[in-house]
Amino acid sequence: MAAALEDELGDIVQKARDGKSFSQGDLARAVGLSVGKVGRIESYEWIPEDSVLLKLAGALDLHGPSLVAIAREKWVPEEITPDPDPFDIICLNVYMGLYPVKCYLLTCRETHATAVIDTGGDPEAVIKKVRELDLQPEKILLTHAHPDHAGGLSQLDREFQCPTWLDKKEPRPSGSRNLQFVEGGDLISLGKLKIEAIATRGHTPGGISYRINRSIISGDAIFAGSMGRANSSWSLLFNSITQNLLTLPEDTRLYPGHGPATTVGEEKQHNPFFCGKVGGEE
Numbered sequence: 483m484a485a486a487l488e489d490e491l492g493d494i495v496q497k498a499r500d501g502k503s504f505s506q507g508d509l510a511r512a513v514g515l516s517v518g519k520v521g522r523i524e525s526y527e528w529i530p531e532d533s534v535l536l537k538l539a540g541a542l543d544l545h546g547p548s549l550v551a552i553a554r555e556k557w558v559p560e561e562i563t564p565d566p567d568p569f570d571i572i573c574l575n576v577y578m579g580l581y582p583v584k585c586y587l588l589t590c591r592e593t594h595a596t597a598v599i600d601t602g603g604d605p606e607a608v609i610k611k612v613r614e615l616d617l618q619p620e621k622i623l624l625t626h627a628h629p630d631h632a633g634g635l636s637q638l639d640r641e642f643q644c645p646t647w648l649d650k651k652e653p654r655p656s657g658s659r660n661l662q663f664v665e666g667g668d669l670i671s672l673g674k675l676k677i678e679a680i681a682t683r684g685h686t687p688g689g690i691s692y693r694i695n696r697s698i699i700s701g702d703a704i705f706a707g708s709m710g711r712a713n714s715s716w717s718l719l720f721n722s723i724t725q726n727l728l729t730l731p732e733d734t735r736l737y738p739g740h741g742p743a744t745t746v747g748e749e750k751q752h753n754p755f756f757c758g759k760v761g762g763e764e
């Protein structure tokens with residue numbers, strides 16, 4: 483059984499309303515609901531009938547059938563098949579309190595060169611897995627500096643004694659004694675692998691996704707069926723996703739910071755924010 487989505491109807495409505503700069507009152511007026519009912523949708527207390535969901539989608543510039551499918555729990559992405567190229571991506575749930583964050587170990591199969599992508603809040607699970615596999619990480623790559631993704635940096639810095647990379651526009655996380663900076667388009671070497679940094683700003687000022695062939699570790703930019711919270715800029719986040727991620731081949735795997743892995747093709751077909759807004763494969 484595939485993992486549940488990170489975002490529910492209430493999250494999607496709230497994020498889309500943020501994108502339109504609508505208050506709950508604005509949205510209520512646009513679709514003929516009370517403000518209280520909009521509040522109940524956003525706090526997961528009420529899932530309205532399909533006709534109301536389609537009105538909400540229309541007012542919020544979301545793809546109606548995709549929104550209905552998620553509200554009715556009729557869609558999750560197919561379980562992905564790993565990229566056949568010579569690297570391994572191991573996904574670890576690392577907790578910040580009770581909240582799971584997905585961190586990744588990326589290993590070049592030929593040389594065993596390894597990078598840790600995001601630390602989580604309490605990175606014991608990362609350290610345990612690295613020891614179990616007898617690896618020696620040589621790089622820590624951060625998608626962004628939020629504490630649930632970078633809070634374990636000082637512990638991993640002490641443990642692995644390796645440089646940490648993040649976008650130069652991102653706030654500086656504490657804990658690294660050797661901070662290096664990337665920007666979109668840069669290539670980072672890992673054994674025989676080349677990792678491309680892709681700018682996916684908007685959730686934070688310097689969000690970065692990391693692409694290895696047809697696999698991308700995308701932090702909190704896009705989730706299966708939703709998008710990250712636009713703490714920095716909604717339009718920048720939307721444009722980053724539509725221009726820098728969803729233009730890639732449809733079988734490109736997306737490994738987000740929360741929720742299940744997905745593909746570019748799945749999100750173009752089923753994500754209510756993006757369905758119908760990005761062209762087909764060339």
Ligand SMILES: [Fe+2]
Nearest residue numbers: 626628685702
């Ligand atoms: Fe985040």
